[in-house]
Amino acid sequence: MEELIQKLKVQIIEQLNLEDMEPDDIDETDPLFGNGLGLDSIDALELIVLLEKEYGIKIENPKDGQKIFYSIKSMAEFIKSHQK
Amino acid sequence: MEQLTIKTYCHIKNNRICINGELAFEYPEASSMHDFLKKAFKHFKPGYAKFYKMDDISKLGFLASEVLLQDKPYLAYQPEDTGIVISNSQSTLLTDAEFQASIQDDTNFYPSPSVFVYTLPNIMIGEISIRHGFRGENAFYIFENFNANFIADYINQLFLSHKLKACIGGWVDQSSENYEAFIYWADNKKDAPLAIEHTAKEIERLYNLIR
């Protein structure tokens, strides 16, 4: 799990062009949206692409993203439980 | 009668940024426009993380507007009285190509939503409007070359018909070989250290000032 969380941090920084941000700057329980990392709806769509591309998990309804992408931790848990 | 005059202008080309014709930043060693813009943005430190998410041509226009508006001339105007009219020749050609490439390969088919969004040239205008809250008329036109007559007439007309009191005008273009941005701020304030007539002749002159 710890490994996955670290990997996700790197991937998110890369995919969302979070310039000047290091993996250690992100707390895995911090909210990704709103006041946390300040991501927006387009970033959420990019995360959906990331899940499909890197983990082979497809999300059909963008509304499902709200819960899954709450934090790095919730994302990691979702990936763990959905990976074949 | 009220007059619209150019109060400040900015050029970005050949890895240099000039404000009112004077060099404000340069980075001759830049390996690409992308590299140059990142370096320049860090130099001016506007602290706006969203910059890094934009496509390159939006970055170019956005950075030019940040440099142009450092003294916040827009604070004297209502959001709906402030507009933006920008033009270029290539629309968003390179971003189009990037998105196109992502839907060509059947085995690696992951088109990016954010790349797609930036395939519209007026997104750059949207980014500048979001940054400063401008709500006035805004438009993006495509011409083969910079057309000072068009820009002058268009903005003068918006001004004379009381649609706008202040406006950003200019040209922000990028091809695979080159890039250039020339934008200016014009408003109806009377006393200012710099006030250049908002005519096609003057706009053309300013555009050609930096080679």
Added chain:
Amino acid sequence: MSSPIVVTGIGIISSIGNNLKETTHALLHIQSGIKPVSILNTRHAADFVLGEVKKTQEELNQLAIADHTKPWTRTALLGLIAAREAMQDARLDLSDVYKTGIVSASTVGGMDRSELFYKDFIGEAQHKEFIDTHHAGDHTEKIAETLGINDYLTTISTACSSSLNSIMFGTRLLKNGVLDQVLVGGSDALSKFTLNGFNTLMILDKEHCRPFDESRRGLNLGEGAAYLVLEREEEAIKQGKQIYAYLSGYANANDAFHQTASSEEGDGPYLAMKLAIEKVGLNPEDIDYINVHGTGTDNNDLTEGIAMKRLFGDKLPPFSSTKAFTGHTLGAAGVIESVFSIIALQEQKLLPNINFKNVIPEINLIPVTQVKDAKLRHVLTNSFGFGGNDSSVVFSSHEATAS
């Protein structure tokens, strides 16, 4: 200088008809053009329905009477068909007596050919001539050249509000005496590029779209082109021309909120509608019908509804989205729906918002669902685009405006 601006010619092609007559018939008989995919060659053909013009490149070429020795994109062919119809409809005199121009809009430009020949561009094989047709201005140049319009041409690209903006700009060219007659409109062909793009944004409905319905899931894409001929009223009367409608009000504003989403209170849409109505010197209650942007996405319909309630209060006029007829035709949507609004004025009928069943609870607004007789004097049409570019135009009947 102050002569009102009138519409003297109309040309249109979309999934519901190849000309004005067919389009009017389809609207009044509620025949939607949203169908399974049969023209666009895409991996998503089985996944979505589209508002395609059911004609191959060959067939469009014939209909357009284009110069076969030149490279024509689908966008340019659709544009030429509609522009020619509008020009003939207005009996445009292209002699030196009148200054004539064209202002056209497109968002994807020649993408339909570029993507087909993309691999050829990189290699050294054929189809290189299509590299120059990629940019948004190509279709305008081709149409102007073919029709012999040479005093003025320009291309606008502001996403989905593009062609309402070309109508606004053409109006100004007439008001300032730069031109005497102007073709205004836009064209956008369907492409894999846009289909995949909107798919990544997850705002495409796999079924027939349902604007302003609680169950809406997104938009259907469409394609088409339309043009209006605009002239000053005094000149149109002098030449004994038919007057379809008066272009009486227009405004553009920026929502300054997000690249793709409208602000929660619909600030940009509110401002565009308000300023357009004020421009005519009217009050909101003078508007008799609104052809709304109504794409069928969660965000658009909700925020457009909120903006309308803010502006019109409890005196909201009858309104409908016609996007369930044509799909969202992107850069052409503004002018296509302007034609629909003019048809409504001409026929004195409200146009239906098909597929509506249940209200969106947050706004509780019921659109027009049937073709209905109504006294229409002033109609408003909306087009809102990515980048927060929002436009509204008011068309008025002869009776309401004639000077």
